[in-house]
Amino acid sequence: MEKSGNKELKERGDKVFIGTYARYPSAMVKGAGCRLVDADGREYLDFLSGIAVCALGHCHPAVTEAIRRQAGELVHVSNLYYTVPQIELAELLTGNSFGEKIFLANSGAEANEAAIKLARIHAGEGRYQVISLAGSFHGRTLATVAATGQPKFHKGFEPLPEGFLHAPFGDLQALEKMIIGSTCAILCEPLQGEGGVRPLEKEYLGGIRELCDRHGLLLIFDEIQTGLGRTGTLFAYEQLGVRPDILTMAKALGNGLPIGAMMTTTEIAAAFTPGTHASTFGGNPVASAAAVATLQIMLEDGFLAGVRQKGAYFQAELNKLAGRFPDLIGSVRGMGLLVGAVLTEKGVVQGAAIVARMFERGFLMNFAGNVALRFVPPLIVTEEEIDCIVAALAEVLAEL
Numbered sequence: 562m563e564k565s566g567n568k569e570l571k572e573r574g575d576k577v578f579i580g581t582y583a584r585y586p587s588a589m590v591k592g593a594g595c596r597l598v599d600a601d602g603r604e605y606l607d608f609l610s611g612i613a614v615c616a617l618g619h620c621h622p623a624v625t626e627a628i629r630r631q632a633g634e635l636v637h638v639s640n641l642y643y644t645v646p647q648i649e650l651a652e653l654l655t656g657n658s659f660g661e662k663i664f665l666a667n668s669g670a671e672a673n674e675a676a677i678k679l680a681r682i683h684a685g686e687g688r689y690q691v692i693s694l695a696g697s698f699h700g701r702t703l704a705t706v707a708a709t710g711q712p713k714f715h716k717g718f719e720p721l722p723e724g725f726l727h728a729p730f731g732d733l734q735a736l737e738k739m740i741i742g743s744t745c746a747i748l749c750e751p752l753q754g755e756g757g758v759r760p761l762e763k764e765y766l767g768g769i770r771e772l773c774d775r776h777g778l779l780l781i782f783d784e785i786q787t788g789l790g791r792t793g794t795l796f797a798y799e800q801l802g803v804r805p806d807i808l809t810m811a812k813a814l815g816n817g818l819p820i821g822a823m824m825t826t827t828e829i830a831a832a833f834t835p836g837t838h839a840s841t842f843g844g845n846p847v848a849s850a851a852a853v854a855t856l857q858i859m860l861e862d863g864f865l866a867g868v869r870q871k872g873a874y875f876q877a878e879l880n881k882l883a884g885r886f887p888d889l890i891g892s893v894r895g896m897g898l899l900v901g902a903v904l905t906e907k908g909v910v911q912g913a914a915i916v917a918r919m920f921e922r923g924f925l926m927n928f929a930g931n932v933a934l935r936f937v938p939p940l941i942v943t944e945e946e947i948d949c950i951v952a953a954l955a956e957v958l959a960e961l
């Protein structure tokens with residue numbers, strides 16, 4: 562039997578899927594390292610990694626082996642019982658961060674839901690408001706979309722759950738004015754990913770920490786995109802001189818298997834007691850085994866230093882490009898291998914076209930927040946692969 566190609570698969574998919582995604586006309590069938598292959602046999606260099614998910618590259622052999630092994634031992638059991646992969650995962654995470662206790666979920670939004678619920682129950686009755694920042698992204702469930710500081714994600718879904726306020730980005734005074742008796746937490750990303758690879762200044766983050774301390778609020782860091790080695794340390798907060806009270810992670814945790822986590826201190830975690838929160842699949846043994854294998858590799862000597870070094874190289878190469886095309890690229894920013902090329906006013910109009918032309922050339926990346934070209938390659942990317950995408954981008958920019 563002949564294998565289906567992109568065209569046929571697109572037609573079949575469009576007939577049966579609810580149209581929540583504007584998909585490219587390609588069906589991906591195979592991945593290895595930084596490469597993907599579609600149903601027509603076309604190869605792509607992947608600088609999106611499933612949006613910061615496949616941090617060790619596609620089908621990393623050690624992760625695939627861990628999945629295989631666990632799938633043959635135990636695939637699922639209720640969280641009414643302990644499992645070995647979950648314990649190993651929680652030990653690895655707490656052993657390498659400020660966290661002392663973990664709740665395991667299946668996605669980023671679920672990790673944030675757990676964080677919001679914990680902040681509310683910890684604060685006690687009448688204290689439920691969570692302040693997040695304009696331009697933020699925290700997920701698509703009703704509570705996390707309410708926390709997301711971008712009106713375009715709210716449209717059509719009102720009324721949203723109560724108790725979410727958005728402070729203007731970068732304005733500590735405005736943030737402090739919003740704190741009232743019912744506020745329980747401030748939620749932010751240390752660097753806004755979807756919002757356009759926008760870092761929060763160290764001073765700003767320090768100020769937010771100080772506000773939390775002064776007003777008795779919990780500081781929640783959404784490290785769903787910045788966590789797990791992406792920025793060159795296991796978590797971004799390590800480089801920013803600010804320790805959160807609660808941290809959420811997901812995306813890269815299982816290198817492609819769906820898993821998320823919410824991490825906090827023993828004192829705060831005590832507010833959750835049996836029956837207050839749960840998840841049927843949370844911390845699934847196969848996903849947890851994948852996460853253990855992923856973390857073990859990330860924590861190997863030199864891995865995170867390599868991310869920092871390659872990130873600096875990538876940013877330097879993009880800066881050279883910005884010098885050549887100053888009318889299109891305004892600046893380059895990011896941390897580690899979470900890199901954004903901020904487009905100028907003239908460039909922003911071309912953002913989608915740049916990404917489309919790069920796709921035609923076989924390069925996956927995206928345009929984040931209508932602001933920046935976003936590059937989130939697998940952390941195992943090589944300098945040669947970085948050179949390759951920068952050269953292609955130079956060609957595309959020259960065409961425009």
Ligand SMILES: *Cc1c(COP(=O)(O)O)cnc(C)c1O
Pocket residue numbers: 668669670671698699700701750754755783784785786811812
């Ligand atoms: C992707 C993302 C989320 C949502 O994660 P899902 O797994 O899609 O629910 C939340 N916050 C940030 C910062 C993200 O990048």
